[in-house]
Amino acid sequence: MMNRIVAAIAIGILGLVAIIYFTMDFPFSLERKDFEPEYSVEQKWDMPNRLEEISGMDFVDNYRMAAIQDEEGIIFIYNLSTKKIEREIDFGKSGDYEGLAIVENDAFVLRSDGVIFEVDNYLAENPNVTKYETFIKAKHNAEGLCADLKNDCLLLAVKDRDPLSNNIKGIYAFDLKTKKLLQTPAYAIDLEDPIFENVKTKNKLTVMMPSEVNINPKTGEVYITDGRNPKLLILSPDGDSKKLYLLKREQFYQPEGLAFRKNGDFFISNEGHSDPANILKVDLK
Template sequence: MNKIVAAITIGILAIVAFVYFTMDFPFSLDRKDFEEEYTIQQKWDLPKRLEEISGMDFIDDERMAAIQDEEGIIFIYNLTSKKIEREIKFGKSGDYEGFAIVRNDAFVLRSDGVLFEVKDYLGKNPKVTEHKTFIKAKHNAEGLCADLKNNRLLLAVKDRDPLSNNTKGIYAFDLKSKKLLKTPAFAIDLKDPIFEEVKTKNKLTVMMPSEVKIHPKTGDVYITDARNPKLLILSPDGRSKKLYLLKREKFYQPEGIAFRKNGALFISNEGHSDPANILEVELQ
């Protein structure tokens, strides 16, 4: 009997350890108190349909296209009217985590690394094509953005990088060949001194990318972490420039980034006790 009790106890402890280190839910890691180095300029509380907003991109200065991580639908949201103008179905229910617009087409990233190309997504009859990559569900792909200067998409891995235990890769999907390149375009060094204020027992949780976008003016690469809210900025050549720690009271779960053409930064947060929102953020 004692052996059975001991086995059950060990099993429970193993499950708790697994959940603590690997499950995708927000909690605060130990870190120092910090000053807010940003100002929230505007806030949009989102409709219930977008409670789990997970990716977005600007169509124009007034309208955004966005996805939420349970439905295969692109939502057109108007910042002025604060309403959903249109819904465009592209697939079945799934864990959709990244969104990017490339001219007249849209791309949606599922967490298992599959990319959905939605041709002429605002037209009457959008055509959907699926592109499989070497990224798998265990890697948990989350971020997606267009890098039109290099004719590619950038795809960020949240959990375990397929090639390294010491970095989190941001991989390039070539828009001509429609293939994901094996060598990362950027690699986030999990031992980088820039993370010295982030205290965690598991190095893989030092930075868990939830979105990636390129600043339209500087070319800098912006990466959010939704699990332990933060914003990392890389230079165009991949060097770490700045890490902004975000207060969870204002950034409950930062899942999306979008830039207006003038460089204004917008960050979306999934809902919790409060509605999901989009924040216009000015960094210091």
């Protein structure tokens, strides 16, 4: 009798697993795995425990990186040469912080509900903080922020459902003069673009789930990472899809941050998992 009960429980569990597998969306398992990387990792920095969930970063200078992690209202200054955190700058309460951009002496931090924090003169002893509401809300899940100095704005990327359409993922401009988020996307990722032909998923909204955005200072191209299903999308300065790089999960467990040196050196940050969070210097072939 006991053996029958055990067998019935086992069959029930297997049936439940089968139902979950065939009814839910698992983009990780459906992503094409048999590909040769079109990039190389040139250098790696393992992060200390304080930066286990690094979610955004930008360069202070050639060797110091400003970084945030997605739970604390703190900007961390990390030195790539000494491999140490030099300073912690408090700017707000605990929250889901997902993007960081430096504009001259000011730092801007993005929260996932679309709120942008301006940390005026962020390296001063007591920086002033101003908060800006936008039309992006928690259901849209903002996950990406960078400075577009040429157009005097910030770029904000939407990860989940775009406020305008289910067919795109918008990248919106936050005007640094008016401190308003413009209603029309500066760039729109077409989720039906043929460039995603090797991305296999049942849910169109998971074709591209931006986790960060930045602009290559040498080419003007727009770089966008997907942290859930590791990939890197490059748009031309005009917004046309140019190149899609699939990223190996063993190297890029969860790519969440993008940063460029002024000379074009390219860096990606990854949140930690079984290994520490890290920052990688990447060379694209």
